[in-house]
Amino acid sequence: RMREATSQQMGVVAGAKLTDVDTDSGRLLIVEDRSRSADRMVEALPSTLECVIEAESQAALARLKEEEFDIIVVSMSLEAYDGMRLCSHIRSQEQTRQTPILIIVEDGDTERLVRGLDIGVNDYLVRPIDPNELLARVRTQLRRRRYAERLRSNVKLSIEMAVTDALTGLYNRRYMTGHLSTLIQRAQGTGKPVSLLIMDIDHFKPINDTHGHQVGDVVLQEFSRRISANIRGVDMAARYGGEEFVVVMPDTEPAFASMVAERLRAEVAGRPFRLETGPGSLTVTVSIGVAATSGVGDTADRLLKRADDALYHAKHTGRNRVVL
Numbered sequence: 433r434m435r436e437a438t439s440q441q442m443g444v445v446a447g448a449k450l451t452d453v454d455t456d457s458g459r460l461l462i463v464e465d466r467s468r469s470a471d472r473m474v475e476a477l478p479s480t481l482e483c484v485i486e487a488e489s490q491a492a493l494a495r496l497k498e499e500e501f502d503i504i505v506v507s508m509s510l511e512a513y514d515g516m517r518l519c520s521h522i523r524s525q526e527q528t529r530q531t532p533i534l535i536i537v538e539d540g541d542t543e544r545l546v547r548g549l550d551i552g553v554n555d556y557l558v559r560p561i562d563p564n565e566l567l568a569r570v571r572t573q574l575r576r577r578r579y580a581e582r583l584r585s586n587v588k589l590s591i592e593m594a595v596t597d598a599l600t601g602l603y604n605r606r607y608m609t610g611h612l613s614t615l616i617q618r619a620q621g622t623g624k625p626v627s628l629l630i631m632d633i634d635h636f637k638p639i640n641d642t643h644g645h646q647v648g649d650v651v652l653q654e655f656s657r658r659i660s661a662n663i664r665g666v667d668m669a670a671r672y673g674g675e676e677f678v679v680v681m682p683d684t685e686p687a688f689a690s691m692v693a694e695r696l697r698a699e700v701a702g703r704p705f706r707l708e709t710g711p712g713s714l715t716v717t718v719s720i721g722v723a724a725t726s727g728v729g730d731t732a733d734r735l736l737k738r739a740d741d742a743l744y745h746a747k748h749t750g751r752n753r754v755v756l
């Protein structure tokens with residue numbers, strides 16, 4: 433009976449195809465005080481699965497604190513401890529909350545089975561353990577775990593992609609303007625200014641026209657590296673448009689921002705960009721506009737506009753310079 437109730441207790445990943453995930457590698461913790469039973473379980477599983485056996489709940493918990501496991505198999509008919517308590521402990525700990533638990537119950541022990549499912553174990557086996565069934569259930573849990581991991585990393589990746597400029601790895605314009613607005617609002621409380629740099633590479637179009645778009649891209653990447661190397665951890669560098677970049681500097685006086693801008697300008701102009709393609713090396717210069725919040729009525733748009741006006745002046749007074 434109990435076997436037919438089976439694995440529908442497991443959370444199903446909606447619409448997901450659980451294909452081509454690796455179900456033959458991983459780490460299992462087997463908590464079982466009957467050594468022959470534990471040995472038989474290990475024999476039923478592929479040798480590529482690393483199995484660790486603990487016969488005692490304190491030792492199992494200690495190990496779970498130190499090591500990562502993909503599945504935990506807990507025998508419910510142990511003499512040395514209460515398997516149910518162990519399972520609820522595993523569920524309550526942050527690092528094992530998501531780890532699949534497979535319990536092993538005596539045939540007819542419906543009470544333990546139901547309680548186990550109540551506290552969130554993922555699946556169960558009934559004694560005597562059928563090796564094939566054990567293998568199948570372990571694989572099912574591994575597949576779900578691997579699949580969930582993949583979903584999580586895909587989500588992480590798409591969040592990253594949503595805020596990042598693909599060519600340079602800097603933040604994108606949309607994310608930067610959101611961040612800037614947040615900082616400006618916060619600055620109204622602290623009274624400390626937010627400073628902003630807008631930079632535009634000088635005569636960038638001729639670089640493209642002369643050496644090709646690919647060389648232009650490499651210049652943008654190297655330029656981005658130099659920005660990142662010359663700002664603080666709290667500053668945010670973003671690609672604002674084609675060859676325009678922005679640095680947002682929280683709690684920063686405009687005089688300090690100008691100094692950073694000047695250092696960056698000199699760092700770009702003073703050291704030719706090495707290229708593995710095209711001309712081999714190129715001298716690049718940049719014009720930078722600086723602006724800072726002034727107290728009342730500041731918005732991201734207004735601050736960007738003022739920095740852009742300063743940039744315009746830098747361009748029209750000879751380029752390769754900083755204007756506040």
Ligand code: GH3
Binds near residue numbers: 645
């Ligand atoms: P100025 O000193 O006035 O800024 O001159 P400029 O040539 O840099 O200015 P302009 O705005 O006319 O040229 C910008 C060029 O940047 C034009 C565009 O083709 C190029 N560009 C924009 N995005 C990219 C990109 O992603 N890769 C490459 N290689 N070029 C780009």
Ligand code: MG
Binds near residue numbers: 632633675676
């Ligand atoms: Mg431009």
Ligand code: MG
Binds near residue numbers: 632
């Ligand atoms: Mg331009």
Ligand code: MG
Binds near residue numbers: 635675
């Ligand atoms: Mg330009």
